[in-house]
Amino acid sequence: MTGELPASADGHPTPPRLDGVLDRVTDGVFGFDAEWHVTFVNDCAHALVCDATGETVTAEDLVGRSIWDVLPELRDTTFETECRAAMRTRESVTFETHYDPLDAWFDVRLYPSESGLTVWMHESAEDGHDSRERREAVLREMYDVIADRDATFEEQVDDLLRIGQRILGTAYGTLSRVRGDKYTFEVVRSPGDIEAGDTVDLSATNCERVVLDEETLVLADLAAEAPELTERAGFAEWGISCYLGTPVIVDDEVYGTFCFYDTDPRTETFSDWEVTLVDLMGRWVSVALERELVEEQLRQQNARLEEFATMVSHDLRNPLNVADGWLDQARETGDAESLDRVESSHERMREIIDDVLALARAGRAVDDPVSLDLGRVAADAWEQVDTDGATLTMDLESDATGDPKRLQQLFENLFRNAVDHGSGEDGAAGLTVRVGSLVGGFYVEDDGVGIPVADRERILESGYTTADDGTGLGLGLVDDIATAHGWSVDVTESESGGARIEFTNVD
The missing domain is CATH 3.30.450.40 (GAF domain)
Structure with a gap:
């Protein structure tokens, strides 16, 4: 038989006297050179190739041909991966693989050397x-x-x-x-x-x-x-x-x-x-x-929808009834002032709808956070709020990562809450709102009437309010935006006795 004889397990060429012995072995034995050309096949390996290809070829015809051309079905299989790895590492390996053309399982042993690779294949018909x-x-x-x-x-x-x-x-x-x-x-x-x-x-x-x-x-x-x-x-x-x-x-x-x-x-x-x-x-x-994560998100969304439906039906009904009453009076009397009150009720309903929509969006995760200056965001928010004569004091030099639009909305709601609920009988004139830094976060406080201790645990709940005309959505929205950013929120008291809301875990 022509061609180079395979290397043994220790990397030395198989002595010529083993040629006939290998032909009597019932396992298939192949030899490949470093370029994957067939250098040797024993009788069993020759029979396996003929069975797999359906062609009658001699062992001499196989020598010198690429194994990947002889048996192309071996490409992109465990066999090819292990053979190439063995040649690269020069380490022997044993594995089991299935050869589809024969619908058979083989126990394969690879013995690499500097000049090529010896492959022993044992068909495990029953075991496979x-x-x-x-x-x-x-x-x-x-x-x-x-x-x-x-x-x-x-x-x-x-x-x-x-x-x-x-x-x-x-x-x-x-x-x-x-x-x-x-x-x-x-x-x-x-x-x-x-x-x-x-x-x-x-x-x-x-x-x-x-x-x-x-x-x-x-x-x-x-x-x-x-x-x-x-x-x-x-x-x-x-x-x-x-x-x-x-x-x-x-x-x-x-x-x-x-x-x-x-x-x-x-x-x-x-x-x-x-x-x-x-x-x-x-x-x-x-x-x-x-x-499970998606189902939990759906449960939260359903709960939020139910919460919205309850709030909308409850909070919109009152201004709607008021508008209907003043509209009836305007029809009877033609009083323009009654129409002004109708318009005021409609404006109230628009505010409620805006708050509900904002709260609905606040629960979404922050998908594309950017680096921003929290002090700049707070200052921009103050410009958008009807402060009614209140004063802003800023001592916040902190950067954070987040959604600038939603964080501006957070500050706007904090400022509106301070102006609307922190003011005394004379309105917001004289009220001071402060924004300052904390270790790992910041705070927003005022020197107004403050939040009663009994209400502090619930004040961040959506729909909870201490005002007769409030929706309770403002601070609920603040809590949701902070949570979406991974921040923690705590309601406490400022040194002057006003409201103080602290945000930590801000990064």
Whole structure:
């Protein structure tokens, strides 16, 4: 037989005397050079090629041809990926793959050398058939879990972790939540004392790499494959020696990880099937959490719509009844002053409608925040408010990221509230409104009559008001805009006894 003989496992050429021996081997043996040309096929490999192509060719005809031309169906498969990786790393590897033209599963072993690659292929007819059946059974089991409408999300995740532990042979399986530098166990299957709700430093875990890279991390033997991770508590203190974890993505951000691990290293790497299985589970968890997020948003929107309907029907009815009364009187008497009162009621209804629409829009997340000068925004807002003689004192030099239009609306509502509710019997003349800086935020206060202690907890609720003619939407709108920006709001008292509203977590 012509062509270069394959290299052995230690990288040396196979002695010529093994030529006939390889032909008697019931596994397919191929030899490729560095350019992927066939250098050798034994009798079994030759038969496999003929069966796959449906052509009768001699072994000599195959030598010198590119394997990707001989068997083009191998392109873009696990076989090609592993072969190219073995040639690049010069490391032997074993894997299982399915070859579609033969509808057969093969256990493949690759032995690379500087001059080429030797490929041993064992057809696992019975084992492969059983493997496919097992995989189909696992997928059906997974489907039954995720399709169970009576199970809670936590129960479904627990069942997926149970399946993963069984297939991977690991003792631990967890769904985690990552917030900043903290890692919280949410659903746990563990033989130890780890419980849901436990929190550790993210930097102590292998999951940190998953979170940072947003990619699945596969480590059959952590010490051998990622020695830089052995300094972490996960290995040094907890003894985690093998790990397979995938990121959970919710609303385009990393929510946490879905992972499996054990204190014993694996003797063989995780298979493609095992990695794919964990990826599938992680993606379902991501979708389920995304769905829960959307459903919660819908519940909030429905509650907001119901709240709006109640407020609109209640708050519009009074000025509408007033307008009807004055309109009837105008018809009877022709009194122009009655029509002025009708116009005033209509203006009141327009204000209520504007407030309700503003409140409806305020709950939306800030999609395109920009860097802005809060002092400049506050000054612009003051120019848009009928201040009725009140004075603004500004001591705010702070930048923030947000929606300038909605933040101007926030300041306008604060100023209107101060003028309308902080003034005494003589109106707003003499009232001073101050805007100043806080650590991590700012405040808006006045020296007016203030907000009673009993009302401070509810004053930010939409629809709550202490005035007979108020809608209670102004400060509710302020709270919603602040929440949309991730800020915290607190109602307190200024030094002079007036109202003071503080905003923190401003960045």
